[in-house]
Amino acid sequence: MKTISVTGKTVEEALDNGLNELQASREQVDYVEIQTPKKGFLNLFSKPAILEITLRPNPVGEAEDFLAEVLRCIDVGLEIESSDAGEQKARFDISGDQIGMVIGKRGQTLEALQYLTNLVANRHSDQYLHIEIDAENYRERREKALEQLANRLAEKAKRTNRKVALEPMQAKERKKIHQTLQNHSAVDTYSDGKEPRRHIVITPKGQENQ
C-alpha cells in the first residue's frame, strides 16, 4: 500500500495536492490528519495542514494479481486476458492448452476460482465488485449447450409423456433451463433434491402431481 505525506493551508488543499501527486480520485484514498491547520495572526504562528494519504488497493488489480499467482502455481502455462465489463465489474478470460483443468467437471473448478477471486477483490472494497472468470468462452458455450439440452429433453418429455430428470446442476444453470422452457407450450419445469444434488425435472404439462 502506498502512503504519502502532504501539506496545504487547509485540509482540502492538502488533500487536493495529494490526489494530484498520486493521480488518484477521492474514492481511491483514505487519509489521516497528522496536523490540524491553524490560521495564526498575519501569517505568524500559522500551521499548515499535514495529511497522510494512503492509496487504497485497486480491487481489480488485486484480483488479477491473485489469479495470476494461482495459475502460476498450477503451472501449466495458462494466460489471463482481462477486459472491462462495466461499472463494478471485471472479466478475466483464461486460456491455454490445458484449459480443461481450470474448468473442471461441469465448470466446478472455474466456479471455485471465480468465488475465491471475488473474495480477494472485495476484501478491501466497500462497493461490491463482481468478477467473472471465463475460460475460452466456456460460459457462453455452456449456456448454448444448456439451451439445446433443455429443448431436446422438453421434446422427449412431450413425446414420451413422461417426466425427464436432468443431472444435478448449479443454481445458475438450473435457472437457465427454467428460463429456456418458461414459455414452452407442452412442458413445465421444477427443481428437486437438495444441494449439491439439486436437479431439474421436466414434466409434460398437467402431470406435476403424478
Next chain:
Amino acid sequence: MQKELVLTIARALVDYPEEINVTEEEVDGVTVITLSAHKDDVGKVIGKNGKIASAIRAVLTAASKDRGKIRLNIAD
C-alpha cells in the same frame, strides 16, 4: 507446488498472512496438506458451511490432477 498453491490462496484471504502455515506430508500414498492460520483467520479460510474450504479444495484437486490423491486439512 501444491503447498505453494494453498499458501498463495490462503494468504490472499486473511488478515494475518504471515501466520499462515502449510505443511505437506505423504500418508499411505495420499498427499496430505495441512493449513493453519491465526485464530481470527480460521473462519476466513473455511467460510460459511465450509464454502471457502470447498473452493480451495476444488482448485487444489484440479491442480493435482495426474499427481495422485490429495487431501486438505485445516488445523484449528
